[in-house]
Structure formats: structure tokens, C-alpha cells
Amino acid sequence: MRKNPFNMLKLGVVGCALLVGVSGAVLPLTGIASAETSGQVTAVPISASVQIKDEVLTSQTTYLKTNIKVPQLSGMLDPIYQAQMNDIILSHANKDLANWEKEAADAAADAKANGFTYRPYDLTINYVLKSDGTSNPAGVVSLQITTYAATGGTGMPRVDTYNVLNRVEGQRVTLQDLLGNKFKETVNAGIQAKINEKPENYFKDEFKGISEEQGFYVENGEAVVLFPKYAIAPGSTGTPEFRFSLPENLTIAAKPLVSTPLKNMKLDLISSDSVTNTQGVNLVPFRKVAEGLGYEVKWNQETYSAEVKKGAQWTSVTVGNDHYFFAKMAPVTLGAAPVIQNDTLYVPLKFVTDILHADVKTGDAGAIQIEQKE
Structure with a gap:
């Protein structure tokens, strides 16, 4: 099979991590693998759950239709970490909105200059709270945000995932925290096994192993590894997800804090x-x-x-x-x-x-x- 050359949207798919993990994928294609446990620690205070309210953004131009609901978390035990996380999420959305307002305005001007009928672009941002911190693993909050822009044809979604541990000192949750020190071997083997079951659904030899900042979310006691649309499979396959079972009552060890003195x-x-x-x-x-x-x-x-x-x-x-x-x-x-x-x-x-x-x-x-x- 040949890759679809689709590359029309500048949103694309982001793979990065700062306070939290970021990556892309949407539709289910599941695989199951057992997981090695990470270190066990004494229980620490964990809140019952976090809450989310919508921050609605709208476009100031008629050239772009929007349906944007940006999640803003409340109820985390670490209010500073919560504020930083909310800032990052809102900044991403504001930047996407500004970029697409400009794209839409430029396209409208081009259509007018050439005598074409302009059809407004669409930008949609929505989210799903995959885990509120009350299920296994305890305290893990997992959020998936999907950004989708369309210019009149097929668009490509970008899916950002945010995984954090809701404690007095909040911290980012990684696949290593969930699956142990050999998480790469575990995940790579599990994904390759599922690909081998139905190789016709994937690009031949395209899967080379997960990246350091591989996207994932946590749901119902499983770590769900994501891949962007067209990354390892054609569009007809959707955007693959691979599920890995986590041990019951998994507790994530707190990471040591690194104090950096302020200086010019x-x-x-x-x-x-x-x-x-x-x-x-x-x-x-x-x-x-x-x-x-x-x-x-x-x-x-x-x-x-x-x-x-x-x-x-x-x-x-x-x-x-x-x-x-x-x-x-x-x-x-x-x-x-x-x-x-x-x-x-x-x-x-x-x-x-x-x-x-x-x-x-x-x-x-x-x-x-x-x-x-x-």
C-alpha cells in the first residue's frame, strides 16, 4: 500500500512534551499486553476527582466557523501545576484559532480576487476526560483534546494527550511510570504483534518502535498508545490505538523535586x-x-x-x-x-x-x- 500524500492542514499532528505529554490519534484499533509494574510507594493524599469547565473561544471573522471548547481543570491538589497546565492548554487553542483566522482570511481574499465563491473554513476543538483520578491507577488524570480544521474537504485531526498525577506536588505521568523500565520493549512487542495479525491494515515496515514522547492516555485500567492518522496506517484504517493492561492497584512513585536557584x-x-x-x-x-x-x-x-x-x-x-x-x-x-x-x-x-x-x-x-x- 502507498501512503496517502495528504498534507493540507498546517495543524498536522504534534508530538511533544513539557509539563504533560502531547501526541495524536483518534479511532480505536486495540491490542492487549501485560505490563511490568513500576515502583510501589506509601499512599499519599489524592483528591477524589478533578473537575473541568469549558472555556469557549469564538472567531472574530466571518471567514471561519468555530466550535471550540477548551478544557480548564479545577480541583487539583497542586494549584500551581494546575494553573501551568491550564495555561498551556489555552495557549495551544488560542494559537490555533489565530493561525486559522489568518488562513481563512487569506483564502477569502484569494477567492474574491479570482472570482470564486468562498466557503468558510471550520475549526473544532473538543475534549474527553479519559480518567479523573479516581480509578486505577489512583490519582492519574488523563485528558484527550482533539483539534480538527477543515477547508472544505477532508481534514486531519490533531490529538493532544495530557497525563498528570494529582498530588500535593503534581507531576507528569509517563509510560515508564505505568509500564516499568522496560516499557519500550513491552509496547513495541505488543504493537508489532497486533500489526502482524492484520498486516494489510498497516503500511509495510513503517512501524519502527515508539518514540521517547509517544502519545498515550489512561482509561479503565489500561494505557492506550496512540499514533497519528497516516503515521503507520492508511486513512481507511483510522488512527490506531493499542491497549496495554495495567496491574491492579498500581501506585506511581513520586519523582524527586529538582530545585533550581533563581539567577540572571x-x-x-x-x-x-x-x-x-x-x-x-x-x-x-x-x-x-x-x-x-x-x-x-x-x-x-x-x-x-x-x-x-x-x-x-x-x-x-x-x-x-x-x-x-x-x-x-x-x-x-x-x-x-x-x-x-x-x-x-x-x-x-x-x-x-x-x-x-x-x-x-x-x-x-x-x-x-x-x-x-x-
Whole structure:
């Protein structure tokens, strides 16, 4: 079978992780495998359940129809972690809305210029709370958010999954927490066995094993591993899911906290570090700047986007997209989109000042000094 070349939507499928895991898939295709247990610990306070309220977002343009319900959690034992998680979820939705408003407006203008009838684009965001923390494993909250955009034809969903442990000190839940240190071997073997049962439903030799940030959710005592549509199977198969049974009364060990002292971060760039585009906008290397200021950087090859995180601070950029945001702020334009030159991702210098809120001083011969105060 040949892969469907479908690649029409910039939403695509995201695979990344910051406070929580993120990835994509929707429709069921199940497999069962036993799991090795992770470490057992003494019981700690866990809430009965979390609650969710809808944050409804609407478009300010008639070119885009929306049905957007963004989940915002309440009732977690760690209010700071809860606020960070809600910020990330809402920021994703606001950025998607801004991106598709621009896409729709551009398409409407193009249709008018060429005498075509324009049909509004559609953007839908909804969610399912897979586990509220009251079932096995105790305290695990698992949330699945589906983002679907359509331009008049078939769209591709993006499914983000968030798995957290609801304790006084909240933490991200991983497949290793659920399936033990040999989780990769367990999951890879289980998935390959299901593929071998019906190989006609999958792309030949496409499954190479799960990634470090493989998407999954927890439901009814099972870890459900997800794959994006078209990743390992044709569209007719749907978006595969593989289920792995978890031990009864599984307790997840708390991860040790790492305390990082606050300090000012300084970075010096020389003239050869930066480039200037044809519009005269000064661009600086994204990774070098972000890591120099103490951010964790994660690149997503499928969506040509990069995310950065430091504590509660989080943002992302996408190649070719002049939309930038930080936490709850609405997306803004900075006069130039991120670009890749010589295998390096560059962003406008204004990204450093306006988005990361760092101080910038320019010196002789193109030197740039950056300082971010904690």
C-alpha cells in the first residue's frame, strides 16, 4: 500500500512534551499486553476527582466557523501545576484559532480576487476526560483534546494527550511510570504483534518502535498508545490505538523535586550568529538563544515547530508562521516568520524582547548582549 500524500492542514499532528505529554490519534484499533509494574510507594493524599469547565473561544471573522471548547481543570491538589497546565492548554487553542483566522482570511481574499465563491473554513476543538483520578491507577488524570480544521474537504485531526498525577506536588505521568523500565520493549512487542495479525491494515515496515514522547492516555485500567492518522496506517484504517493492561492497584512513585536557584541569565552573540532578511529584520538563532537563557528546547520535525519551556514559562514557534505568543497572551506578529537557514532555526530579535521578555543591547560590529532577569 502507498501512503496517502495528504498534507493540507498546517495543524498536522504534534508530538511533544513539557509539563504533560502531547501526541495524536483518534479511532480505536486495540491490542492487549501485560505490563511490568513500576515502583510501589506509601499512599499519599489524592483528591477524589478533578473537575473541568469549558472555556469557549469564538472567531472574530466571518471567514471561519468555530466550535471550540477548551478544557480548564479545577480541583487539583497542586494549584500551581494546575494553573501551568491550564495555561498551556489555552495557549495551544488560542494559537490555533489565530493561525486559522489568518488562513481563512487569506483564502477569502484569494477567492474574491479570482472570482470564486468562498466557503468558510471550520475549526473544532473538543475534549474527553479519559480518567479523573479516581480509578486505577489512583490519582492519574488523563485528558484527550482533539483539534480538527477543515477547508472544505477532508481534514486531519490533531490529538493532544495530557497525563498528570494529582498530588500535593503534581507531576507528569509517563509510560515508564505505568509500564516499568522496560516499557519500550513491552509496547513495541505488543504493537508489532497486533500489526502482524492484520498486516494489510498497516503500511509495510513503517512501524519502527515508539518514540521517547509517544502519545498515550489512561482509561479503565489500561494505557492506550496512540499514533497519528497516516503515521503507520492508511486513512481507511483510522488512527490506531493499542491497549496495554495495567496491574491492579498500581501506585506511581513520586519523582524527586529538582530545585533550581533563581539567577540572571546572560548571553553574548557575535555578528556571525545573526542574519538579516530581505526586509531588513534582524534574526537570531532560536536554539542558541533559548538554551543560553536556560530554556529547554524541543523540535518537532513533522510540524516544523519548536517549543521552549522554563518552569511555568512556555511558548512555541512554527517555521513560516509570523504568529508568536507567551502563556495566556494573544498571538502577535513580529514582522518576520521563523526561518531555517543552513540547518539553523532563526527568529526575529523582537522575539527575545517581546515574547521572552529579555533585555537586549546591541554593540559594535553587530554584537548582541541578551540578559533575562529571573
